[in-house]
Amino acid sequence: MNLFQDKPTLIKLGISAIIVVLAVYLYFTLSPNNKNQVQVFVVPFNFGVSPNLPITTDNPVDPKSPKDYVSYEFADYSGKVLIKEYPNDPTQALQVTFQSSRESLNNEMPVTAEILGLGDTAEEALMRVYLQGYATTGIQNGVRRMAGLLRRTGPTADQRTKINTLNQNLTSDLESLELRFQQGSMYADELTQVKQALSAYLSAPGDPQTSAVKADLARNVLAAGKIYAEKYISDNQAILKTYLDNVTGLLNNNQKQFLDQSIQPWLARNKLN
Numbered sequence: 001m002n003l004f005q006d007k008p009t010l011i012k013l014g015i016s017a018i019i020v021v022l023a024v025y026l027y028f029t030l031s032p033n034n035k036n037q038v039q040v041f042v043v044p045f046n047f048g049v050s051p052n053l054p055i056t057t058d059n060p061v062d063p064k065s066p067k068d069y070v071s072y073e074f075a076d077y078s079g080k081v082l083i084k085e086y087p088n089d090p091t092q093a094l095q096v097t098f099q100s101s102r103e104s105l106n107n108e109m110p111v112t113a114e115i116l117g118l119g120d121t122a123e124e125a126l127m128r129v130y131l132q133g134y135a136t137t138g139i140q141n142g143v144r145r146m147a148g149l150l151r152r153t154g155p156t157a158d159q160r161t162k163i164n165t166l167n168q169n170l171t172s173d174l175e176s177l178e179l180r181f182q183q184g185s186m187y188a189d190e191l192t193q194v195k196q197a198l199s200a201y202l203s204a205p206g207d208p209q210t211s212a213v214k215a216d217l218a219r220n221v222l223a224a225g226k227i228y229a230e231k232y233i234s235d236n237q238a239i240l241k242t243y244l245d246n247v248t249g250l251l252n253n254n255q256k257q258f259l260d261q262s263i264q265p266w267l268a269r270n271k272l273n
Helices: 007-030 101-106 121-137 139-151 157-182 188-203 212-248 253-269
Strands: 039-045 069-076 079-085 095-100
Touching (some): 079 188, 079 212, 095 212, 139 157
Antiparallel strands (some): 079 095
């Protein structure tokens, strides 16, 4: 068949070419990979009078629902700041997280950016399974994953007792830090900077895609949010690093070698060894 004589085929090829060109255009014009560009997405979430039921004519939107929140995403080439604000509930603190571009691509929690640079592969093996568990259901599952890997090293009774204590303390410390961060009871000065930057951005007219002033205000939110979130990340990393040092300090060389071997396939896949 001559493609250039078959009109339906030519039409399909033309449409495909248009789609490809459009996709390339959108990627380069809308992608935050451009260092001078900033993107902002704002999505409000509303609840009905009966908040556990869908919004319908019989269950209209409750304009004063304390469950209402607004989700903000400020993104540039370095990553994105995610903010959740509860406009009708003054007891709910502003929730702020930062995700770097690398973490966005790999769907990993923020702590991976620094902690996976560990020189000790035994510690890195434990950190890897913690992150896998954390990504699924949170801190407790991450700690359980590490405990499971440590059991496979054949610990003595004394080691098991000490490891269990370390695991319990780690869970308690991480959950306490996470709760205080979510409640907004930590890093008050940095959180105030985020609130002020967000307020200034929302008060200004215009669109960050067309207004240089609005774009600069969006970058201020990004910068303040990143500083605030990285304070939490740093404290989170310090807790994890102390645990890793203590728990691997209990192990003998054969046990550490087992952990080292367990992470080699992952290291090979990611070309880090």
